Amino acid sequence: MSAAKNININLKIWRQKNASSKGSMETYKLDNVSTASSFLEMLDQLNEQLINEKKEPVAFDHDCREGICGMCSLYINGRAHGPDTGITTCQLHMRMFNDGDTIYIEPWRSKAFPVIKDLVVDRSAFDRIQQAGGFVSVNTSGNTIDANSIPVPKVDADKAFEAAACIGCGACVATCKNGSAMLFVGAKVSQYALLPQGKVEATQRVLNMVRQMDEEGFGNCTNTGACEIECPKGISLENIARMNREYLKASLK
Amino acid sequence: MAKSALLKSSIVKKYWMALTGLFLCLFLAGHLAGNLQLIFGTSQQFNEYALFMTTNPAVKLLSYVTYISIIFHAIDGIMLTIQNKKARPIGYAKTDGSSSSLASRNMAVLGTVILVFIATHMVNFWAKMHFDKNMPLVQKEIDNGMGGKQIQLVGTKDSQMPFMQLDQTGKLSKEFFEMIKAQTQGQYDLEVQDMTKIVNKKTGEVVFIGYKDLHKLTVDFFKDAKYGLYFTIGYVLAMLALAFHLWHGFQSAFQSLGVNNKFTPAIKFFGRAFAIIVPLLFAIIPVFLHLKK
């Protein structure tokens, strides 16, 4: 790994005052960015510069800054979470860029994810899909049974775990040409469909979650596979196929 | 709940898309086998096949399923595409495109090219075969049963009638039937059998066979001095669009139907082979006919 150095970059960033204003791409110059810094640290540096210039800093989402919460977003140079695969934006580093680069930064674009301000979008559509069926009902009146008391085949457990790795970041929606949420919903449906605890409510779960997904205004799936490639957690298209099977089964019941 | 979901949900739309798409792949394979007779068969073989395809009841049923599939697939595809466009009202200033294939991102454009092709194809061939009363008939020599002497009853160079009139139902016309009767000077008790034969009722002898000469029509079409080259180029371009459509579509249909398992690599391989071989063979035929002396 080469030693860190400082680079000068040009930024083209979507600025939008609030949900109802129009918004546009604005250009900024940022000098002396260390290649050892993370992408979000670079944005922090830009915001400091803007504050010093008495300008409105750029609003962007973030929380854990270690790739587990799914809060950070950003469509960077035409790719969800930027260049590099298997990472969230907070895990992206400035060493991926060169001196003099122009970097485009845009919010997730989806009818179901309206922009709140600048680069921040409202992803509560995902929450509503989850609330429509992404859970198992458990009796919590004091005699809860330990989940491990129900034997689960190792293969299924592994697949359920892989599906459960989804952090709900929305990169799949952002990168899909159709703004489709099928990878997210596929992962959430699969995570339960594979486990005995989830089988009980399987029929209603898939029907309700898909109905909510459609109502939120997400697009349909053309199986382009872009979501699988851009997903920071490597959620596989197998989960969409599983959801489609589950949906057919449930529809015929 | 489940019932209404069966009609309008995003996933069900894709189930229909996949089922009709795969059925159309089967149709393509069958259609190709027939067309290849233009290269590998005699004109008689091809015309007999064409006659079979327009008259056989089982084929008729299958053809209706095909028409419905094409219409449904096109409408469903366009509906999906409109919804998908609506799901992203504001686009990106910069897109990369490296994470999906060109074909997969342009299914609707490719499909529309195919739809336009199918429409023109049907006007040029299908409609003529079915409705054109002035289409050339096959010219054939028939043993008239009188000392083995061959007579040419219709459509020959010395005949007065190079083209045969068929009536509205596509059957041999009464006028022609009367003409044959006159030519044979009422020696036989003749009757028309199915739409193509005139037979001697007593002996069962075939006095005349005629069916529409689709072979000649096709060859003339692609050899046309003025437009043959353009027709050939258009055909080849449409097959290129079909190839891209299938390159993504074939394996995509299985994913839509929920099939993603250990067979998926094999399905992908087969689908891509299908997407190259079938349109290529289709496209070779007009090129062959156009260049043939």
Ligand code: HEM
């Ligand atoms: C012989 C002709 C055709 C064949 C064999 C064919 C085959 C297929 C197949 C197998 C798929 C994949 C289905 C899936 O992803 O589940 C597909 C998708 C598609 N087809 Fe066709 N197709 C044909 C003609 C057409 C026509 C005429 C249109 C007219 C618009 C069309 C539009 C589409 C669209 C838009 C999709 C993608 C739908 C989506 O997933 O968003 N196709 N086709």
Ligand code: SF4
């Ligand atoms: S499936 Fe992947 S890209 Fe989509 S929300 Fe989950 S983690 Fe993010």
Ligand code: FES
């Ligand atoms: S900030 Fe938590 S995943 Fe990026």
